[in-house]
Amino acid sequence: MRGSLTVATIFGTKVRVHFTFALLLIWVGAVYFGQGGWAAAFAGIAFILALFACVVAHEFGHILTARRYGIVTRDMILLPIGGLARLEHIPRIPQQELLVALAGPAVNLAIAAILLILVGGFPETGWQSLFDPEARFLDRLALANLLIATFNMLPAFPMDGGRVLRALLAFRIDHGQATQIAASIGQGIAFAFGLLGLLGGNPLLIFIALFVYLGAGSEALMGRVQHAIEGYLAGSAAITSLERLTPDQRIAEAADMLIRTTQKELPVVDGMGRFQGLVTADGLVKGLREHGSEAMVGDIMQTDIAMIAADAPLADCLAGMQDGGKAAVAVTGQDGSLIGLVTMENLSEFMLLRSAQPNHR
Numbered sequence: 001m002r003g004s005l006t007v008a009t010i011f012g013t014k015v016r017v018h019f020t021f022a023l024l025l026i027w028v029g030a031v032y033f034g035q036g037g038w039a040a041a042f043a044g045i046a047f048i049l050a051l052f053a054c055v056v057a058h059e060f061g062h063i064l065t066a067r068r069y070g071i072v073t074r075d076m077i078l079l080p081i082g083g084l085a086r087l088e089h090i091p092r093i094p095q096q097e098l099l100v101a102l103a104g105p106a107v108n109l110a111i112a113a114i115l116l117i118l119v120g121g122f123p124e125t126g127w128q129s130l131f132d133p134e135a136r137f138l139d140r141l142a143l144a145n146l147l148i149a150t151f152n153m154l155p156a157f158p159m160d161g162g163r164v165l166r167a168l169l170a171f172r173i174d175h176g177q178a179t180q181i182a183a184s185i186g187q188g189i190a191f192a193f194g195l196l197g198l199l200g201g202n203p204l205l206i207f208i209a210l211f212v213y214l215g216a217g218s219e220a221l222m223g224r225v226q227h228a229i230e231g232y233l234a235g236s237a238a239i240t241s242l243e244r245l246t247p248d249q250r251i252a253e254a255a256d257m258l259i260r261t262t263q264k265e266l267p268v269v270d271g272m273g274r275f276q277g278l279v280t281a282d283g284l285v286k287g288l289r290e291h292g293s294e295a296m297v298g299d300i301m302q303t304d305i306a307m308i309a310a311d312a313p314l315a316d317c318l319a320g321m322q323d324g325g326k327a328a329v330a331v332t333g334q335d336g337s338l339i340g341l342v343t344m345e346n347l348s349e350f351m352l353l354r355s356a357q358p359n360h361r
């Protein structure tokens with residue numbers, strides 16, 4: 001994600017902080033400074049930092065549990081609304097998805113339990129202490145952790161509770177069906193939140209409702225896409241009628257190819273036909289501006305494009321494009337020779353054709 005900075009690497013996963021998070025700290029500091037000077041400002045910022053340390057711990061609950069099932073997480077990002085661990089994929093085995101989803105809130109429950117033991121029990125003033133800057137730091141942190149755990153267990157995507165619900169349903173019914181049901185329940189909850197927010201004039205509740213509603217919708221769409229391409233191989237959806245470039249060609253020749261063909265992505269292969277990289281229309285324009293038309297294709301091609309074996313599941317292509325927001329993945333043979341490309345556009349064409357003949361699986 002743009003505008004974020006890597007601040008640490010924990011257990012091999014980069015922890016990134018978005019710049020808006022720094023704005024949140026400044027805002028909190030300023031509000032508390034207005035109320036009680038420097039001491040209040042520092043206390044306020046310290047609390048937010050402690051809170052987000054707990055959010056990082058929550059994400060690592062997911063990350064480390066997923067790693068037990070062989071799922072790599074390259075980075076997690078801290079946003080003002082919380083943390084986001086980018087798991088390579090979500091496990092499709094219900095038991096694994098259940099444990100990965102539960103691990104996050106479980107970390108916050110554990111932190112809350114330890115803190116409550118340390119301070120000698122639930123604060124007498126109850127939940128009130130959470131919003132009282134005069135209350136004890138550890139009391140507030142314990143309550144905040146309880147709140148994080150509860151909020152995340154709402155049975156609605158993109159919350160952990162949505163995944164828990166889907167996993168529980170998937171023990172009994174088909175994964176795709178489970179996703180649709182869980183998404184519908186999530187949208188129902190979002191609707192109720194929105195209504196409560198409107199009636200009570202609470203903008204925060206309306207914001208949460210919108211967030212949940214959109215999250216549930218995109219999860220349902222993703223579920224349908226995955227269901228549609230299940231059982232097909234990467235090779236069956238690849239564009240194979242392609243013109244190719246070599247790394248030593250000039251950018252001018254690539255520009256010419258872009259005009260001459262309907263391709264928006266130009267694959268680059270070596271003399272043996274092995275895939276080397278990809279030139280996109282955007283990359284070409286940028287390359288022309290920065291290096292001029294005499295520069296080499298090899299200097300401007302994207303080399304971090306996923307290579308998917310032709311006999312791998314088609315779902316791998318989708319994952320390859322989503323990972324880092326790439327325009328295409330390369331479908332290759334055993335020896336790395338380029339067979340074709342899979343793009344979002346031709347993947348949706350593929351789905352359209354399949355849905356027109358649903359029984360031709």
Ligand SMILES: [Zn+2]
Pocket residue numbers: 058059062104105152160
């Ligand atoms: Zn979580």
